[in-house]
Amino acid sequence: MTLARRVAAGAAxxxxxxxxxxxxxxxxxxxxxxxxxxxxFVLAVALCRGPLVxxxxxxxxxxCGSAAGxxxxxxxxxxxxxxAFGPIVALARFGAAALLAARSTPGCGPHDxxxxxxxxxxxxxxxxxxxxxxxxxxxxxxVVAVARVPAMYVAVLEGAAGLLAGAFAPCCTAAVAxxxxxxxxxxxxxxxxxxxxxxxxxxxxxxxxxxAYDGRFGIALLGVACxxxxxxGGSGFVHPRLVPLLWSALPAAVIAVRARTATAARFGALxxxxxxxxxxxxxxxxxxxxxxxxxxDLYSGEAIAFTGVxxxxxxxxxxxxxxxxxxxxxxxxxxxxxxxHLRLPRDAWLALRGTIARDxxxxxxxxxxxxxxxxxxxxxxxx
Numbered sequence: 190m191t192l193a194r195r196v197a198a199g200a201a202x203x204x205x206x207x208x209x210x211x212x213x214x215x216x217x218x219x220x221x222x223x224x225x226x227x228x229x230f231v232l233a234v235a236l237c238r239g240p241l242v243x244x245x246x247x248x249x250x251x252x253c254g255s256a257a258g259x260x261x262x263x264x265x266x267x268x269x270x271x272x273a274f275g276p277i278v279a280l281a282r283f284g285a286a287a288l289l290a291a292r293s294t295p296g297c298g299p300h301d302x303x304x305x306x307x308x309x310x311x312x313x314x315x316x317x318x319x320x321x322x323x324x325x326x327x328x329x330x331x332v333v334a335v336a337r338v339p340a341m342y343v344a345v346l347e348g349a350a351g352l353l354a355g356a357f358a359p360c361c362t363a364a365v366a367x368x369x370x371x372x373x374x375x376x377x378x379x380x381x382x383x384x385x386x387x388x389x390x391x392x393x394x395x396x397x398x399x400x401a402y403d404g405r406f407g408i409a410l411l412g413v414a415c416x417x418x419x420x421x422g423g424s425g426f427v428h429p430r431l432v433p434l435l436w437s438a439l440p441a442a443v444i445a446v447r448a449r450t451a452t453a454a455r456f457g458a459l460x461x462x463x464x465x466x467x468x469x470x471x472x473x474x475x476x477x478x479x480x481x482x483x484x485x486d487l488y489s490g491e492a493i494a495f496t497g498v499x500x501x502x503x504x505x506x507x508x509x510x511x512x513x514x515x516x517x518x519x520x521x522x523x524x525x526x527x528x529x530h531l532r533l534p535r536d537a538w539l540a541l542r543g544t545i546a547r548d549x550x551x552x553x554x555x556x557x558x559x560x561x562x563x564x565x566x567x568x569x570x571x572x
Contacts (some may be wrong), residue, residue: 407461528555
């Protein structure tokens with residue numbers, strides 16, 4: 190581990206000591222989601238031979254790590270950007286990434302000694318830090334409002350935070366999904382993320398390696414973690430459509446173990462063990478303050494059936510549920526106001542049927558029937 194990583198890890202541990210355990214659990218779940226999403230792609234790139242094959246693997250991957258040029262060349266990341274922000278933004282980002290890849294020097298291309306455990310270690314700390322920031326920072330909004338900070342300063346700070354977060358984002362697809370989540374609540378932060386995520390070159394390890402360690406146990410543990418999550422259908426850490434990729438990580442890990450794969454990571458089993466620990470602890474829904482987002486593409490008179498946690502927002506009973514696009518790191522709130530004014534216990538779940546109506550405050554659900562229900566086994570929606 191380099192001196193910079195040691196300093197960053199020490200600062201992170203000191204900061205974590207002052208953060209409540211539930212928020213740490215939130216950040217661990219989000220970071221684990223990013224790592225589980227990245228693991229099959231990292232293992233696939235490590236097993237590929239030759240720069241052209243690795244570039245193809247990175248093109249169809251999620252944009253995690255820096256194995257083959259700018260991560261914004263990831264087709265899943267580009268497709269998500271197209272859906273969320275339109276073709277102009279998506280094509281501009283992909284074109285910029287292609288230009289950067291064409292201008293890169295041969296020394297910045299894929300390496301024959303691509304190290305999956307070292308790559309996951311490089312992803313883990315930024316993923317945890319980004320998850321912790323997105324969990325804690327929204328809670329500062331009331332402080333900013335009370336302090337009456339000018340809107341221009343808030344916009345500049347949001348944009349700078351987005352630029353910085355995008356530069357260190359460990360997964361391009363998750364960064365684009367995070368930008369999509371923030372585009373209404375913090376548009377300048379979302380813009381900053383899109384400018385840098387997957388486009389700022391990642392710093393590479395020096396070619397010479399001081400020591401090589403036996404990576405077989407860490408890789409085997411990584412395969413077991415991915416298989417355990419696949420057996421549970423994603424468990425709120427990744428979208429169910431990624432489950433086949435999680436299963437593919439198991440044979441990839443077996444191949445890597447049989448090849449006696451070495452690693453530059455001294456504690457190569459640490460990140461896979463943390464992923465297993467997160468799986469045991471579970472993936473709770475985010476606890477960040479809610480904005481005013483609602484379901485997309487609603488129209489008056491549309492029939493709707495929705496199940497969510499009942500909360501009182503602006504005097505109305507409002508149903509809230511979180512949706513995952515790729516992994517737990519991009520979980521965003523779906524907020525559905527209703528015409529009900531109920532007094533219910535905290536964390537009560539309601540199943541509602543009705544029609545969509547609109548007033549001066551926006552869309553809401555006019556309930557025809559509603560009932561309390563038990564919390565679902567999986568509290569997330571997937572889109």
